[in-house]
Amino acid sequence: MLSLLILAIVCLPQFISSSNLALTFDAANSTCTAACTTCSDTSNTDTNQYNTDDGLLNELLNTTRNNGKDIQEMKQKMDGIISSLSHIKETATSNAGAINDILLLVEDLIMLHNDSSSFSPIPTSCQEIKNRQPNSPSGVYLMATNDGTKYTYCNMDELCGSGVGWTRLAYLDMTDATVNCPSGFRLYQSGGVRACGRATSDVGSCTSVQFPSNGVSYSQVCGRVVGYQWGSPDAVYAVSLILITMILILIMLMVLVSLMGLLVNMSGH
Template sequence: MDGIISSLSHIKETATSNAGAINDILLLVEDLIMLHNDSSSFSPIPTSCQEIKNKQPNSPSGVYLLKTATNGTQYIYCNMEELCGSGGGWTRLAYLDMTDATQNCPSGFRLYQSGGVRACGRATSSGGSCTSVQFPSNGISYSQVCGRVTGYQYAAPDSIHHYRNDINSYYIDGVSITRGSPRQHVWTLIAAFSDTLTSSQGCPCSTGSTVSVPSLIGDNYFCESGNTGRSAALILFTSDPLWDGQGCVSIASPCCNVPGIPWFHRDYGNTTTTDYIELRVCDHGGTNSGDSPVSYYEIYIK
């Protein structure tokens, strides 16, 4: 550590360009992360955040160097605190925060911007479609998935589509989270047309709803609408984010009172997997009539 401090002081005194100083500092940051991992408990290099937590229970949340399934290394954020009712050791696979102007949408997603809100939706389409991003587990074996997603309603999404009861299709308007191939359902985040509807365009969790939930979803879903009226508009409803557990009005209020929200959690018990996680933004219509772009997500495994 003394050597790193000495090197930083040397950079301050001798750097002749911003670029040179930044490169030198980045190299030192890598040294700091290595030092953060450096102990007899971490030999060989750990393969997951859970392994670090098991060996050093007081390890703080932060970035650690982990060994990948291909014997390479990768810097990964570890959450060492309790998430989803389970103790620390969570490995973060996915993270996006579009309030950070330096972050971009995943490849293939389309950027929405309105009133200071930035969100990532489906690629332009004249009909039903899903736009997808996958997050590899890097060979980490896991039995739990914990995460949260925040999105916004654009125009008129229509909740669940029972005529497409197929995990590989646009079975909902909203976000589908699955694992592996063939796809296995993890969680569904449904976007409804309005908070005030009990019909097929509303949320199944609303009071008096006539909407049934397909067996492939079960109880593993959240549903919200950003629209408190009954009129469609070709706008991004920025005043009420989706799936944050807030702003559910009228008959939709039960949808904000479901356990865990905004965090979703799946616990597979003794069954472990190394499946990748996939997030898809889906809608049964063209992008000019409805979409549910996401502005924030973080997904963990352990």
């Protein structure tokens, strides 16, 4: 668009005295043509050839020249922008080279670390990792266990009053709808709360689960269980039933003893 305007301005000053002036620009061939009913070339025109439209044409010429200056200034600004972009491109290319050099150094460091891994044994616990690097964040670490090397999650925060580095053995987040209860447990849901409990039964029972240590040695266990009540407590009902049963048994024994005493008296007579 900018080149089209410049070509149109270059073409226009050749025809300034005209009653009907038309400009045509051929973008494909980069040519500019003009057609007019009455026109004269400025190089061969004197003051006697101007008609009543000369004032308007002069104004048009001045406006065009001013626009040409504006376009020239715009072109200079665009050239400046292009120059700046070229500089940025060169800088980015230079930075890319520097980044590439840094990546090569990182690869060398990784290779050096791998070569020296035999001198630095794999840790056997999260506590050992915490002792080596006190600022280690919670996350998954490679750990040597009795069953071989395994990736284990370490909680480096303070748990149970200690922040020595805890190895996660089990984690059950029932707020996650995709998590299921352990085998043997029943899922209870109420009011948006999901909890695991024992299977429904008419008598007292317990349900338990054992989580393997996966070969990880440990000396302390820290855990938390959030408990919820389902239904109503039946401890009072159970105690009352036992007392009533015992009383009935006692009454039956007393009756039985009385009958036996009566039979003994009758046999004595």
